[in-house]
Amino acid sequence: MSATDHTHVRPWRHIERRKSRQIRVGNVLVGGDAPISVQSMTNTLTSDSEATLAQIRALEAAGADIVRVSCPDVDSTRALKTIVQQSNVPIVADIHFHYKRAIEAAEAGAACLRINPGNIGSPDRVREVVQAAKDHGCSMRIGVNAGSLEKDLMEKYGEPCPEAMVESALFHANILRDHDFHEFKISVKASDVFLTVAAYTALADAIDCPLHIGVTEAGPLRVGTIKSAIGLGNLLWAGIGDTIRVSLAADPVEEIKVGYDLLKSLGLRHRGVNIIACPSCARQGFNVIETVATLEERLAHITKPMSLSIIGCVVNGPGEALYTDVGFTGGGAGAGMIYMGGKPHHKQDNAGMIDHIVELVEAHAEKL
Numbered sequence: 550m551s552a553t554d555h556t557h558v559r560p561w562r563h564i565e566r567r568k569s570r571q572i573r574v575g576n577v578l579v580g581g582d583a584p585i586s587v588q589s590m591t592n593t594l595t596s597d598s599e600a601t602l603a604q605i606r607a608l609e610a611a612g613a614d615i616v617r618v619s620c621p622d623v624d625s626t627r628a629l630k631t632i633v634q635q636s637n638v639p640i641v642a643d644i645h646f647h648y649k650r651a652i653e654a655a656e657a658g659a660a661c662l663r664i665n666p667g668n669i670g671s672p673d674r675v676r677e678v679v680q681a682a683k684d685h686g687c688s689m690r691i692g693v694n695a696g697s698l699e700k701d702l703m704e705k706y707g708e709p710c711p712e713a714m715v716e717s718a719l720f721h722a723n724i725l726r727d728h729d730f731h732e733f734k735i736s737v738k739a740s741d742v743f744l745t746v747a748a749y750t751a752l753a754d755a756i757d758c759p760l761h762i763g764v765t766e767a768g769p770l771r772v773g774t775i776k777s778a779i780g781l782g783n784l785l786w787a788g789i790g791d792t793i794r795v796s797l798a799a800d801p802v803e804e805i806k807v808g809y810d811l812l813k814s815l816g817l818r819h820r821g822v823n824i825i826a827c828p829s830c831a832r833q834g835f836n837v838i839e840t841v842a843t844l845e846e847r848l849a850h851i852t853k854p855m856s857l858s859i860i861g862c863v864v865n866g867p868g869e870a871l872y873t874d875v876g877f878t879g880g881g882a883g884a885g886m887i888y889m890g891g892k893p894h895h896k897q898d899n900a901g902m903i904d905h906i907v908e909l910v911e912a913h914a915e916k917l
């Protein structure tokens with residue numbers, strides 16, 4: 550982190566993370582003091598390994614730490630072997646009910662199985678799945694969803710509520726513990742942000758395993774991002790959450806971008822250029838909105854954490870530049886001021902400013 554970064558630690562900016570047990574999802578540590586990982590899910594046919602791998606590559610390039618793929622049939626678990634071999638990130642196999650798919654996925658090299666042991670069926674089947682996970686070094690995720698709670702819990706509680714979701718999660722967790730299996734994380738997702746936050750908050754008190762957090766079926770890009778920012782933002786701010794998935798009805802790459810932006814906003818993780826920009830107004834010395842959109846695109850390849858301020862005029866420009874690695878503040882007569890490390894550095898014509906700023910940011914990232 551640079552000394553001028555907005556994320557500079559202050560007591561009122563510090564989030565105390567809940568102390569969870571640490572597990573492994575392939576080579577990614579989840580829980581404990583491991584960085585909060587960002588994950589997404591492919592929406593291609595898993596049986597089409599080429600299309601699935603292309604999407605995984607795009608997710609990897611956006612910074613995904615973990616990727617989940619659905620395994621609804623035997624063609625998918627067959628393709629999973631190739632997918633796992635050619636992916637650089639650990640792959641989670643999403644299984645519902647079919648214990649054989651879970652065993653096949655473990656054998657194919659999945660790093661983690663998303664499965665609810667209480668839904669697998671007979672105790673023998675559960676034992677077989679847990680054994681396959683143990684044999685192949687797989688962890689598991691218990692995924693409780695408000696929309697698919699067990700019938701008995703719906704009868705007991707009448708509707709999806711935090712108590713029912715926690716009870717369901719603990720029911721599945723106890724099955725794994727009874728089989729002496731402890732490499733698991735849990736999610737208790739709902740599409741309602743209040744229910745999501747209340748369920749995770751109660752679960753965080755009830756168990757020490759790492760938590761995979763998300764607002765499920767959050768919706769399209771804008772609304773889904775806002776719901777996720779409220780739900781996940783509340784949880785993360787309270788120190789809850791070891792790995793996140795933003796669920797959007799949009800390109801999965803957007804889920805990774807939003808996930809990082811969320812973590813960046815809370816100073817929990819840093820990746821790439823954090824652009825600080827004003828909304829612009831009649832005082833702007835250049836077209837702020839167009840410039841920021843172009844810079845965002847041209848600087849997407851930078852992975853090192855750094856900050857850049859692009860401010861329309863001197864009202865807020867110098868103040869914002871003070872805390873960023875590189876800054877540009879609009880001025881009069883078609884030129885503005887470049888700031889480096891918070892200090893005014895040199896004048897720059899608006900005409901060549903984008904190329905120049907890209908060069909400065911790239912050079913600064915090289916040095917980090």
Ligand code: SF4
Binds near residue numbers: 861
């Ligand atoms: S910094 Fe200047 S240009 Fe930007 S919104 Fe404020 S007054 Fe307007």
